[in-house]
Each structure stands twice: as C-alpha cells, then as structure tokens.
Amino acid sequence: FGDLSENAEYDEAKNEQGKLYSRIAELEEIIKHAVVVTGDSYAADEVSPGCRFIVKDLEEDEEEEYHFVGSQEADPMDGKISDESPFGKAMLGKKVGDVVEVEAPIGIVKYEIIKIEK
Known part of the structure; x- marks a missing residue:
C-alpha cells in the first residue's frame, strides 16, 4: 500500500498489536498473583x-x-x-x-x- 508513513492500515495494525501486548502483560500479572482456593x-x-x-x-x-x-x-x-x-x-x-x-x-x-x- 505504498509508503508506511502514509499507510493507515499499518498504523491501525500497530496500535492493535500494542493493545494486545498490553492485555497479555495484564493477564500474565493476574496469573502470577493468582491464589488457588481449596475446599x-x-x-x-x-x-x-x-x-x-x-x-x-x-x-x-x-x-x-x-x-x-x-x-x-x-x-x-x-x-x-x-x-x-x-x-x-x-x-x-x-x-x-x-x-x-x-x-x-x-x-x-x-x-x-x-x-x-x-
């Protein structure tokens, strides 16, 4: 689609990737501090x-x-x-x-x- 500086699809994909990496880090933090509750x-x-x-x-x-x-x-x-x-x-x-x-x-x-x- 031409020059990357003018490519809106590329910019949007990079933004979406950043959001996904942020969510992955959040989930890893939750799992790291999870506590198993037993009966x-x-x-x-x-x-x-x-x-x-x-x-x-x-x-x-x-x-x-x-x-x-x-x-x-x-x-x-x-x-x-x-x-x-x-x-x-x-x-x-x-x-x-x-x-x-x-x-x-x-x-x-x-x-x-x-x-x-x-």
Missing part, C-alpha cells in the same frame, strides 16, 4: 469463594441469589460478587441464619443468609 480454606456451611447463596433483605423482604466469584469475574448486576466488594467482604465466612449488616451508600442494610450451596 479446606472454609467450612462447608460458610459463604466462601465458589459457592452460591441466597440472602433475604430484611427491610425489603426480598430474596436474592448470589454466586461468590473471583474479582476478575465479578458482575453485581448478574449476581456475581467477589470479596473485594463491601457486600462480599461482609458475607465471607458467614453461615445460614446469620444476619449480616452491609454498609451501603443509603446506609446500613441487613441481610439474613437463607441458603448456601457449594
């Missing part, structure tokens, strides 16, 4: 990474289901939370029947843990 870390009846659990909002009287995932997979709108969120930190290690207080922008919200599935 031995938490009791079977506790909220822990990998489990699904149902909570009841005591003020709204509504039940919601959540899946405890790693920070890279977290998507609160899809019910996937991690221990990096205030909600996840509050739930980690709790058992069925526990009432958990979570600090939210609207104030303290109380939840009761209804069910835990590993």
Whole structure:
C-alpha cells in the first residue's frame, strides 16, 4: 500500500498489536498473583469463594441469589460478587441464619443468609 508513513492500515495494525501486548502483560500479572482456593480454606456451611447463596433483605423482604466469584469475574448486576466488594467482604465466612449488616451508600442494610450451596 505504498509508503508506511502514509499507510493507515499499518498504523491501525500497530496500535492493535500494542493493545494486545498490553492485555497479555495484564493477564500474565493476574496469573502470577493468582491464589488457588481449596475446599479446606472454609467450612462447608460458610459463604466462601465458589459457592452460591441466597440472602433475604430484611427491610425489603426480598430474596436474592448470589454466586461468590473471583474479582476478575465479578458482575453485581448478574449476581456475581467477589470479596473485594463491601457486600462480599461482609458475607465471607458467614453461615445460614446469620444476619449480616452491609454498609451501603443509603446506609446500613441487613441481610439474613437463607441458603448456601457449594
């Protein structure tokens, strides 16, 4: 396509290559610091990474289901939370029947843990 200084396709390909190299470096950093969570870390009846659990909002009287995932997979709108969120930190290690207080922008919200599935 002629002179490289005037080739927009070449410039765009170089930009895309730079983005890919950046993403590769990011993924390598994530893998380097990854921690394998085993079933031995938490009791079977506790909220822990990998489990699904149902909570009841005591003020709204509504039940919601959540899946405890790693920070890279977290998507609160899809019910996937991690221990990096205030909600996840509050739930980690709790058992069925526990009432958990979570600090939210609207104030303290109380939840009761209804069910835990590993």
